[in-house]
Each structure stands twice: as structure tokens, then as C-alpha cells.
Amino acid sequence: MKLYDVTDLAVRNLRESVFRNSLTTIGIAVGVASLVAMLSLGIGLQQLASRRLQKSGLFDTVVATSRRDLRNFREQREDGPPPANSPALDEGARQKIEHLPGVVEAYPDIRFVTEVRFEDKPHLTMVAGVPFSAKNNNDAFDGMQGSFFSSEAVPEVILQRSFAEELLGITPKPGADSTNIAELAKPLLGKELTMRYAERTELPSSVEAAGAAAYSVVSRQQVLKIVGVTDLDPESMRGAARARVFLPLKLAQSLHVMQPSETRDPSFGGTPTFTSISVRVKDPNQVPAVEDEIKKMGFSAFSIVDATRSMRQFFAVLDVFLGIFGSLALAVASIGIVNTLVMAILERRREIGIMKALGASDADVRGLFFAEAGAMGLIGGAAGVALGWTIGRIINFGTNIYLQRQHFPQAEIWSVPAWLVLGAIGFSIVVSLLSGLYPAARAARLDPVQALRYE
Amino acid sequence: MDGSSQSSLAIRTENVCRHYQMGQALVRAVDGISIDIRAGEFVALLGASGSGKSSLLNLVAGLDRPTSGAVIVQGNNLAALSREELAKYRLHAVGMVFQSFNLIPSMTLLENVELPMRFAEVDRHERGELARQSLARVGLGERLAHRPMELSGGEQQRASLARALINRPKLLLADEPTGNLDSRTGSEIMELIHTFNHSLGMTVLMVTHEQALAEKYAGRMAHLADGKLIDDLPNTPAAPASAPPGGTQ
Numbered sequence: 001m002k003l004y005d006v007t008d009l010a011v012r013n014l015r016e017s018v019f020r021n022s023l024t025t026i027g028i029a030v031g032v033a034s035l036v037a038m039l040s041l042g043i044g045l046q047q048l049a050s051r052r053l054q055k056s057g058l059f060d061t062v063v064a065t066s067r068r069d070l071r072n073f074r075e076q077r078e079d080g081p082p083p084a085n086s087p088a089l090d091e092g093a094r095q096k097i098e099h100l101p102g103v104v105e106a107y108p109d110i111r112f113v114t115e116v117r118f119e120d121k122p123h124l125t126m127v128a129g130v131p132f133s134a135k136n137n138n139d140a141f142d143g144m145q146g147s148f149f150s151s152e153a154v155p156e157v158i159l160q161r162s163f164a165e166e167l168l169g170i171t172p173k174p175g176a177d178s179t180n181i182a183e184l185a186k187p188l189l190g191k192e193l194t195m196r197y198a199e200r201t202e203l204p205s206s207v208e209a210a211g212a213a214a215y216s217v218v219s220r221q222q223v224l225k226i227v228g229v230t231d232l233d234p235e236s237m238r239g240a241a242r243a244r245v246f247l248p249l250k251l252a253q254s255l256h257v258m259q260p261s262e263t264r265d266p267s268f269g270g271t272p273t274f275t276s277i278s279v280r281v282k283d284p285n286q287v288p289a290v291e292d293e294i295k296k297m298g299f300s301a302f303s304i305v306d307a308t309r310s311m312r313q314f315f316a317v318l319d320v321f322l323g324i325f326g327s328l329a330l331a332v333a334s335i336g337i338v339n340t341l342v343m344a345i346l347e348r349r350r351e352i353g354i355m356k357a358l359g360a361s362d363a364d365v366r367g368l369f370f371a372e373a374g375a376m377g378l379i380g381g382a383a384g385v386a387l388g389w390t391i392g393r394i395i396n397f398g399t400n401i402y403l404q405r406q407h408f409p410q411a412e413i414w415s416v417p418a419w420l421v422l423g424a425i426g427f428s429i430v431v432s433l434l435s436g437l438y439p440a441a442r443a444a445r446l447d448p449v450q451a452l453r454y455e
Numbered sequence: 456m457d458g459s460s461q462s463s464l465a466i467r468t469e470n471v472c473r474h475y476q477m478g479q480a481l482v483r484a485v486d487g488i489s490i491d492i493r494a495g496e497f498v499a500l501l502g503a504s505g506s507g508k509s510s511l512l513n514l515v516a517g518l519d520r521p522t523s524g525a526v527i528v529q530g531n532n533l534a535a536l537s538r539e540e541l542a543k544y545r546l547h548a549v550g551m552v553f554q555s556f557n558l559i560p561s562m563t564l565l566e567n568v569e570l571p572m573r574f575a576e577v578d579r580h581e582r583g584e585l586a587r588q589s590l591a592r593v594g595l596g597e598r599l600a601h602r603p604m605e606l607s608g609g610e611q612q613r614a615s616l617a618r619a620l621i622n623r624p625k626l627l628l629a630d631e632p633t634g635n636l637d638s639r640t641g642s643e644i645m646e647l648i649h650t651f652n653h654s655l656g657m658t659v660l661m662v663t664h665e666q667a668l669a670e671k672y673a674g675r676m677a678h679l680a681d682g683k684l685i686d687d688l689p690n691t692p693a694a695p696a697s698a699p700p701g702g703t704q
Contacts, residue, residue, distance in 0.1 A: 005573040016561050354557045357518060358571045358618070359546020361539055448518045452557065 001364045010371035017344065024333075024340040025380040031330030032384025032428045036420060037391050038326035039319065044396075044415040046315040062279040062291050063109075064089065064097060064299045086298040090273045093299070097279055100293050102286035107131045108274035110252040111243055118167045118193040125163055127195065128243030129252030133280075145185035146228035153250035157193065158228040163244035164188055181407060185229035195245075196221045198258040217258055231407075330428065333380070334435040337373055341439030344372070345446070352443055353451025362444040369440035370433060377432025381425035388424070389416050465626060465658040466492040466515055471524035473510050473682075484510035486682030487524070492675075494625070497652045497659040497692075499669035502679035508662045509630055511679070515660060516549055516628050517541045529625065546574050550619030550657075554631035556611040558603040558618070564590060565599040568618045575622055589617040593647060609640035616647055620655075627651060629661040633668060641665075645672050 001009075014021045066089035087093060098106040110129035115122050135148045149156045159167070164184050199220045224247070279301075281290050287303045294301040345352065352365055396414040403410060473485040485507045492498050500508040513519040514526050517533050526533040529548060536544060545551075558567045568586040577585070590596055593613040603611050612632060619627060629648060633641030649672050652659045663669055669676050670690060677687040 001573055002576055002579075004579065005576075009573070012561070350557070351559055354559060355570070355574075356542070357516070357545065357551055357553075357557070359542055359574045359622070361542035361574070363539070364542075364574055449513050452518075452553070 001360070001367060006364075006367045006371045007375075009368055010375055013344070013348070013368070013372055014375060017347070020340060020343070021376065024336045025376050025383070027333040027336040028330070028376060028380025028428055028432065029383035029387055031327075031333035032381050032424050033387035033391060034329040035323070035326030035427070036385055036388025036416065036424050037395075038322035039420055039424075040388065040392050040414055040416045041395075042315065042319040042322040043417065043420065044392075044413045046319070047415050048411055048413055049311065049315070059284040059304065060104075060281045060287065062281060062287055062294060062301050062303045064093075064106075064277045064279055064294045064301050065275070066273065067298065067300050088273045089275075089277060089299060093297070094274070094277050096297065097277060097294060100279075100290055102282050102290055104280045104282050105131065105133060106277050106279045107249055108253065109276045109278055110249065110257065111275070112197065112257050114198075114257075115196045116193050116245060117196070118191075123163070123166055125245050126243045127197075127245045127247060127252070129249035130158070130246045131249045131278075144228045144230045145181055146189045146226075148228060149248045150227070151248075153248055153254060155222060155224050155251060156227045156248065157195075157224040158230055158246040159188065159226060160244040160246070161229060161231050164229045167193075181229060181231050188226050188229060191226050192223050193226060194221050194223050197255060200256050200258045220255070222255060330431055334431045337376060337432055337435035338439060340376075341369055341373060341436055342442070344369075345439055345443045349446065349451045352446050353448045356446070356448035357452060365446070366440040366444040369443050370436050373432045373436025373440070374429055377429040378425065380432070381428030384428060385416075385421050385424050392416060463493050464491060465494040465496065465529065466490070466660065467525075467527040468511070468514070469525040469527070471511075471514060471521045471526055473507075473514060473519065474522045483507075483682045485514065485521070488679075488682070488684045489524075490677060490684060490687065492658060492660065494658050495652070495656050496675060497649070497673050498661070498675045498677060499673035499690075500660065500662045500677050500679060501664065501666060501669055503664070506679040507682035508679050510682070512628055512630055512660065512662050515626075516551055517544045542574075546571060547622055548624055549626045549628055550622070550624040552612065552615045552619050552627070552629045552632045554634035556603065556608070556615045556635070558611055558615055560603055563600050563602055564595060564606070564614045564617075567603070567614060568621055571618060571622050585621065586617075589621050590614065592620075593617045607640070608636050609643055612636060612640075612644050613647065616644070616651075620651065625658060627657045627659045629659065629663075631662055631664070633663070633665065641668065648672070 067086040094106050094108060097103065108129070111126055113124065113126050115124055116127075117123070130149075132149065132152045144158070146158070149158070161181060161184065165171070168184070168187065170184070197220055199218045201216055201218050230246075279290060279294065281287050291301045291303055355365060392414040396412065399413055400410045468488055468490050470487050470489050471485055472483070472487055475482040475484060488507075488511060500511060502508045510519070514521055514533070515528060517528075517536070521534055524534075528544070531544065531548075533541065533544065558564075559570070562570070565583070565586050568589055569582045572582045572585065587596070587599065590599060593616055595610060595613055595617065598606060598610065598614075603614070606614070612635075627648065632644055632648065636644060645668055648659060648661070651657045661669075661673065671693045673690055674692060675687065676690050678685045
């Protein structure tokens with residue numbers, strides 16, 4: 001039989017028992033919808049997590065530290081010189097690192113503990129410099145109140161939520177969800193605070209002792225305008241120090257604040273050195289190579305690139321599980337197809353007998369039942385994708401309302417890529433055809449004499 | 456076998472048997488029947504219920520396979536054909552009509568008559584015209600769009616005849632074609648079958664238990680009992696111009 005005739009007869013047969021076939025098709029649609037819903041949730045969460053993690057800088061960042069740093073003395077490394085002979089982590093080293101292949105930027109991590117005065121009250125906190133590039137690639141500033149620094153070296157400051165609370169004298173109730181960040185920011189934005197810090201200044205050469213570098217520490221203060229209040233600690237994933245006040249990195253550098261590394265370094269080099277340098281790499285896959293290059297230069301380097309592998313593994317497992325749960329509904333639906341088609345054989349036993357008596361081959365009869373199963377799979381699959389997509393939009397909408405109420409930024413936890421749409425319809429057709437295997441074979445083998453025996 | 460005698464021989468069964476196992480009992484539905492039917496003959500198979508006439512017809516129709524013996528139709532031993540070849544044989548070589556008409560209730564008459572052409576992969580533009588002609592020939596030219604249930608028994612059987620002839624088979628097998636019809640309508644159907652036998656030269660093998668009908672239309676009457684052929688007699692049909700083209704045994 002020609003394909004047109006098989007399709008035509010199959011559609012005619014489906015229309016004959018439209019109620020039963022519709023129920024079966026709805027069963028398939030629900031199965032496909034649950035599969036699509038589960039997988040698109042998995043994919044959406046994975047994309048959300050990768051986006052967040054990428055922005056967190058966790059996976060594309062290598063942190064370089066000096067091997068002179070006393071904290072690194074325990075590490076017994078075979079590659080590179082011993083700590084005493086290793087180079088200093090200064091501006092020259094930063095520029096060299098920045099020119100390594102695959103490196104987007106390398107900036108010093110400037111952080112120091114200092115006193116900040118607000119409305120004449122002193123507060124002690126950790127201050128950190130934030131590169132201007134963080135505006136676009138750091139999720140810490142996503143849900144921020146106010147705005148990011150207006151330019152690279154302006155005397156502006158972004159406060160971390162807990163520090164903002166401290167400035168206003170608010171103590172969040174333990175356990176309770178913290179204060180509304182928008183309300184927290186309102187009285188602070190645009191206000192000024194004064195930061196006192198220790199500036200490291202070079203001594204005039206006359207004071208310098210022969211062959212030794214010398215510097216003095218001068219107490220200074222800087223007035224800073226509050227431009228933003230952020231919910232997250234932007235650096236929390238990168239270092240142990242919890243900074244609560246953020247300055248533009250260029251400003252922080254120009255202040256020549258005395259760095260802890262400068263006192264830790266027993267050689268007291270003449271040029272200022274950095275505690276650590278953050279190196280942002282173009283592609284997470286290049287991280288190990290950059291790490292090696294930095295080590296070759298005589299510095300210590302570390303990254304958390306392995307964590308991505310674990311994350312991908314986690315999501316692969318999650319997708320498999322969600323897929324299995326989603327497929328369960330489709331499996332139940334496939335039993336519905338078998339049932340419907342077996343019922344159809346019983347009901348159309350005589351019709352099959354007639355067709356065989358008229359000259360229909362086994363293949364014709366088999367093809368007809370296959371086409372019916374396939375058509376139910378196609379219609380059910382398409383309807384299921386539409387249903388799954390709708391469910392997804394509703395869940396996403398609901399989640400975002402919840403997130404908004406909790407003062408979290410909106411998020412797309414739902415993603416239905418084209419391959420999922422086509423894959424789900426294809427899978428639905430394949431499952432339906434598999435379900436049609438047994439009924440089709442049974443119909444094809446039907447003995448026409450038995451089928452035509454007078455009832 | 457020489458070519459000329461072979462060409463005039465439409466059906467030959469050689470000691471054909473069809474036995475069924477029913478629980479412990481062996482049912483000998485057809486038990487060693489040998490019969491030759493020439494092309495263009497009109498043969499009536501007569502006998503009581505359970506005599507094996509329908510079983511024999513099913514063997515000749517290629518709907519069933521013999522337990523032993525051979526059924527040779529137009530030179531093909533049906534027992535040796537594959538399922539696929541048997542389906543082709545049913546499609547092109549035989550047309551069948553049944554007591555209960557066996558039209559598909561969900562299809563119109565036109566669609567019912569078109570159905571065998573779908574299996575034969577006849578072009579769909581051609582099919583409609585051929586089916587219309589075939590239905591017009593049996594007097595149902597005005598009933599194309601009707602469903603079987605909207606028609607009388609006689610009309611349904613005529614549609615079934617139109618369908619049986621649509622792929623131009625040489626052999627018409629009829630299983631109690633008038634069994635569900637009143638005598639007047641039954642006669643109409645028999646007249647049609649008689650016409651096909653004469654005008655188209657079709658070989659007709661008809662199962663019936665109505666001796667009178669057989670006597671009126673058939674050129675030969677074979678009586679069966681308990682799966683055996685008990686007699687096979689030539690008949691001079693009462694119907695006009697119904698002398699079989701071939702001789703009788």
C-alpha cells in the first residue's frame with residue numbers, strides 16, 4: 001500500500017473511535033509534557049547555575065600569590081625556585097601575567113582592614129578594590145540597589161548589606177529574613193563616608209640607607225560617596241577575607257594603602273607588592289594552562305576549575321533523573337497505546353479479516369497499525385510539547401513572583417531549546433511506534449478465516 | 456501437463472485435506488477432495504452445514520492452507536506460496552463475495568469498492584473512476600456516497616460484487632451469496648453472478664445449500680458430506696444462455 005493510502009486509512013480509523021483515541025493521545029501528551037517539563041527545568045537550572053558560576057568568577061579565575069608569602073611556605077613545590085629566590089608579585093609581574101595567552105585581565109587584589117567613619121561614628125571593616133570590569137561580569141552586583149561606580153577611579157563606594165545595616169544601627173533578627181535591601185539603601189545612597197587608611201610613601205632618597213629600600217606609613221583619609229548597596233559579598237567565593245566595603249580598584253591602587261604582604265615579605269622590596277593577583281581567563285578550559293604558566297614564572301597559583309567538572313556531572317545526573325521521571329509518564333502513556341491498539345484489533349477483527357480476504361498483505365495491515373500508533377505519537381507529542389511549554393511558563397512566572405516577593409533578582413529557571421522540542425516529539429513517535437509493535441504484529445498475523453467466521 | 460489443457464483448467468485440487476484439532480478431537484473439515492474446474496465453469500458446492508464446502512472454498516481462496524494435498528489455481532500451487540504471495544494471489548486472482556457481504560461499515564460504497572485498489576497500489580486518480588464504473592455496472596451508480604448500513608441487503612451484496620470484480624480477477628468465489636437475502640433479491644444477485652460468468656468468462660465457484668438456485672444457475676453441482684466429495688454432476692441450468700463454455704466431467 002502507498003504511504004498516502006496508509007496515512008489516509010490510519011487517520012480515518014483514528015477518527016472512527018475519536019473519543020478513545022483522543023484519550024490515548026491526551027495520555028501521550030501528558031507524558032510528553034511531563035518529560036518536557038522535567039528536562040526543561042533541568043536544562044534551565046543548569047543554564048542558570050552556569051551563568052551564575054561564570055559570573056562568580058569561580059571558574060575562569062586563577063589567583064596568583066607570591067611564594068614569598070609566608071602562607072605558602074608549607075607547599076613543597078618542585079617546579080620553580082625556592083621561596084627566597086622567587087620573584088616579587090608587583091606591577092611588573094602583573095603586566096607579565098596579563099600578557100599570557102588566554103588571559104583577559106589580571107588585577108591586584110587590594111584589601112585592607114581600616115576604619116570608616118559615618119555620621120561621626122567609627123566602624124572597622126575590610127575594604128576591597130573591585131575592578132571596573134566587574135560591572136558586567138560579576139553577579140554580585142546584579143540585584144544591587146543604586147548603581148555601580150560611575151568610572152574607574154572615582155571616590156565612590158559600594159556597601160555590603162551587613163555593613164549598611166551596621167551603619168544604620170539595624171540589627172537583623174536572628175533567623176528572620178533580613179531587612180529589605182531597597183529600604184536599607186534609601187537613607188544611605190548619595191551620603192558620604194570617610195575612610196581612614198595608612199598610606200605607604202617612599203622616603204626621599206637622602207633618608208634611604210645604603211642598599212636598602214625604605215618607606216614610611218602616613219595616616220590619611222578619603223571621603224567616599226555611597227553609590228550602591230549590594231546583597232551579596234562579591235568576593236566571598238574568591239578569598240577568605242570578607243570585604244564589606246568596595247572601592248573602585250584604580251582608586252584603591254592610587255591610595256597606596258599599606259598592604260599586609262608588604263610587612264609579611266621579609267625582604268622589604270623597594271617597589272610595592274600585591275598580596276595576590278586575580279587573573280581572569282577567557283575560557284575555563286584554558287585555566288590549567290594559565291595556572292601552569294604562572295607557576296613557571298615562580299608564583300603560586302590556584303583555581304577551582306575542577307569544580308566545574310563536578311557541577312557538569314551533577315547536572316548530567318540530574319538531567320538523567322529528571323528524564324527518567326519524565327519518561328515514566330510517557331511509559332504509562334505507551335501502555336495506553338498498546339491497550340488502545342489491542343482493543344482496536346479486537347474491535348476491528350472482522351475489518352482486518354475483510355482487508356486480508358481482499359488482498360491486503362501482512363505488511364499492509366502492520367503498516368496501518370503502525371501509522372495509527374505513529375499518528376497518535378505525533379499529535380500527542382506536539383500537544384505535549386505545547387502543554388509542557390505552557391506549564392513551564394506558568395512555573396517560571398510563579399517562581400519569579402516568589403523571587404520578587406523575596407527581593408531576589410528574577411531568573412529564568414526554564415529553558416526549552418529547539419532540540420528538546422524536536423527530540424520530545426521524535427521520542428514520542430518512537431515510543432508510540434514501539435508500543436504499536438506488538439498490536440501491529442498481532443493484527444498482521446490474524447487468521448482471516450478466524451476473523452471472518454460468522455458471529 | 457500440456458499447455459492447452461493447463462490453460463483451460465482454472466482450479467485443481469489433488470487429494471486436499473484440511474484437518475483441525477479441536478481439543479482431543481480431530482475435525483476433518485476437508486478430507487481428500489480432488490476436483491478439476493475448467494476456466495469459465497460455474498460450479499456449485501452443495502452440502503449440509505459442516506460438510507466442508509466453505510472450508511474447501513477458503514482453501515481455493517487462499518485464505519487457508521491445506522493440511523495435505525495440493526490446491527492448484529491458474530497453475531500456482533497455493534500450498535507452496537508464502538504469506539505475501541498468497542496475499543497477492545487474493546488481490547489479483549480471486550474476487551470473493553460472502554453471505555454477510557463484509558463491507559466495511561465506516562466506508563462509503565465508493566470507498567469500499569476502492570479498497571482493493573489501494574492494496575493493489577492503483578493510482579488514486581484512476582481509482583475513483585474505476586470504482587464508479589464498477590458500481591454503475593451493478594446498478595448502484597446513484598448510491599456511491601452511502602454507507603453500507605443505509606442500504607438493503609441486496610444492494611450491499613451488489614456492492615460486494617462490484618468490489619470483488621474491481622481488480623479484474625478470473626475467478627469469483629461466492630460463499631452463500633444469497634444466504635442473507637430474500638428469494639427475489641437472491642435471484643437478482645444470482646443473475647448478476649450468472650452475467651459475470653457469461654459475459655466476462657469468469658470461473659465461478661459458489662457455496663450454497665439451496666439446491667434450487669444451484670440447479671437454476673450452475674453448470675455443475677458438486678455435493679459434499681463430511682469433508683468428502685460424494686458426487687459431482689453436470690447440470691443444465693434453467694437460466695437463459697447459461698451453458699458453461701467448458702465441458703463438464
